[in-house]
Structures are given as C-alpha cells and as structure tokens.
Amino acid sequence: MYKHLLRKRCPRDKGAIIWYDQCLVDFSSLDTFGQINYDDNFCMPSTKNLIGDSISFEERLRLLDNLTEMAVTKIDRNIKGIKKAVLYAAGERRLGKNNLYGMVQCSGDLSVQGCNECMTYYTVHFQNCWKSKQGVRVLSRSCNFRYELYPFINPKGPYYTKF
Template identity: 85%
Template sequence: MYSSSSVSKRFVLVPIVVVVTTQLLLVRNVSSLNLTNSYLHHKCVVNQGKYKPGSKYEKSLDDIIQSFSNKDKDSYGFRTGYSMKAYGKEPDMVSITYQCRIDSRGPKCQSCVVTAGYELLRKRCPRYKEAIIWYDQCLVEFSSLDTSGQINYDDNFCMPSAKNLIGNSISLEERLHLLNNLTKIAVTKIDKNIEGIKKPVLYAAGEKRLGTKSLYGMVQCSADLSVQGCNECMLYYIVHFQECWENKQGVRVLSRSCNFRYELYPFINPKGPYYTKF
C-alpha cells in the first residue's frame, strides 16, 4: 500500500539515481497490487448440519477439493474465474462454488481456490456440510444445496478501515457515485474471456480524482447472478452496511453474491481488465 505525496521544493537536491530507483519501485508496486492473497474471513453454516466421517458426502468433497490441484480438471473454470458444480444425489449431494476476482483469472485463481478449499475443509470448518471462505482473490463455498442464481442475504461481513474520514474530504455522495458508476459498467461490459456467449462481466474497478485526492473502487457480483440480481445485490449491501463504512476512509463489504471496496489508495493494478479512470 502506498499513497502519493506532494513534491518538495528540495526535490531537485535528490540524486538522480535515487529518483530513478524510487520510480522503479513505484512501478513494481503498481504491477504487483493484485498479488496479495490474504485470508479475510470464513463462516461455518450450521443450518445444513454436519456430515459423518467416511460418508459419501465426505468422499465427494475430498475428491472435488483434490481435483482443483489438477489444472486440466477445471481449466475453463479457472480461466473464466467461476465454477459451480454439483456432485452426487440428495442427501449426499455436494455443491461447490468458487469465484475469483476478474484480475486473478488463470493460475492465480487456481492457486487461491486450492488454498482456500483446503483451509476451509481441513482447518476452519471440518465436517460442516455448508461453509464459505473469503480470500483477497477468491471465495470458495460448499453446500448440500444448489442455490445458484439466488442472492445470498445471510453470509456476509464488513471490514472498515481503522481510519475515519476527516471533515467532508470525501463525501458520502462521492463514494456512492463511484460505486454506482462501477456497478453500471459491471452489468453492461461484455466478458471477453467467455467464448460464444455475450455475458456481462459483473466486475469493474476504477478511480476518480476528487480535488487533491483520488478515490479507488471495485465491485463484483457472482457470475451466476443476472444483471437485475447484481444490481439488487449491490444496492442491498451498500445500504445494509452503510453505518459500517459511511465515516471511514475505506471499506470491504463481502458476501457470497456480491462485494465492493473503496479506498483512498490504489489496491488494484490500473492496467488490469475493466479498469476505468473517471
């Protein structure tokens, strides 16, 4: 994380080699903005109960998680950044879903899904039939129910910045305006990575210059949602968690169905896909 700063009048006294080195470091930082893959949160859902050791459910779940390590098993899902598959029949049916950030498609998507899947299954929520985990670059959910196409209003969380906004430096209206503009792009831009189907990408990132500051944002909806579903999900969570973030310099709001983030510093590579400077 870094922020821009004003240039001092003493800048001319800095040796040229230091200037060049600093510029190279900044370029490197920008190019690696999306490389972090920190664990964010998880939820073990009690509603669907637990499976028994040695059961068909456990075997199916193990087989699915292990298959993620094979790049040929689900190459299309890793390339598009989304997969929802159901295995077996009720009551032993296993539905597993993963969604990667659009700028993390391919090998980074696979790496995140493998890490998150094992973490959720082995450490965070062993034996639960339903659980979900969020990382910087992906989420993984397994369940005994198929809920594709539905907005999930239950599994969510808000991570506000520790720092409050000072005065009216960046107004609520300006932040809402950026999130609204990004949502419009997300539901109208066609995903170029899916062949043969004209489908909205349901993702957008960008920045807006506001006086001496810049506001950076990102929105994403689960690929199984419709355009209407994405709009409804974003509106719901922006309003639902407004008290969590309205006075904060930054926030992440994540759910199973959609998420958004804004900060006063860049957190996504501006050269990445579907990035807009307003």
C-alpha cells in the same frame, strides 16, 4: 484442494466461503445458483475516519454506482463464445486533492438484475459501517465491494476505468 482444507478445519459444516482480494471460493450442500445470499456477509471498515467532509458519502456511493453500472453493462465472451456481463469493475475518481479507488464484483451465477439488487442491498445494509470511513470492504457470497484512498487494484486491468 481448498475443499479438503476447509473440511479439515470445519468437519461438521456443510459449506464454507474463503474471500481473497480478487475472488472467493465457496462450496455448499445447498443449491443457491442464481440466488442472492443475504446471510453470509460482513463489513470490514478502515480504522481511519474521514476528516471532515473530504470525500462525501454521496461521492463514494456515486463511484460504487458507476462501477456497478460498468460491471453489469460490460459484455465479455466466455470460452464457448456466449456473451455475458463481466459482473466486475474497478476504477478511480479524482476528488479534489484525493483519488478514490474502488472495485465491485458479483458472483458469476447472478443475473444483471441480481447483481444490481445485491450491490444496492449491501451498500444500504452496511452504510453505517462505512459511512465515515476512509476505506471499506463489504463481502458477501453474492457480491462485494471495496473503496480506499490508496490504489489496491492493478490500473492496467481490462475492466479498470478512470472517471
């Protein structure tokens, strides 16, 4: 269904990506399985800046690092009983008067090492985009992350943690 809509809107293109809040739809004529895509990405920062040093860059980076660690170490079994890292994690951290909410996700075709590499690349590559912002979404074909000062993920999910 999505492929048909994308081809109708983009008849000359050989690939497309749609990002949703919890997933992405991607199709391409290129075989990129297991490879990090460094081309298709963007940063959507909040319009609001952080006031002073209410939540430091290091604290936001620590939350994303902790969530990435959870995403690559939490093991799940697929339908065939094969164990694989879930490559997804969400959670929150109390920081003074505020809570910081975050989510990280890697595409299922990446290895644990690939997920770590992708998240490291994009946190560094887009740091000037989100360094002073109250929230951000960084989206790529291979991995994405988000943090906000308000809850945006169901805290009752199986991969949600309070730090």
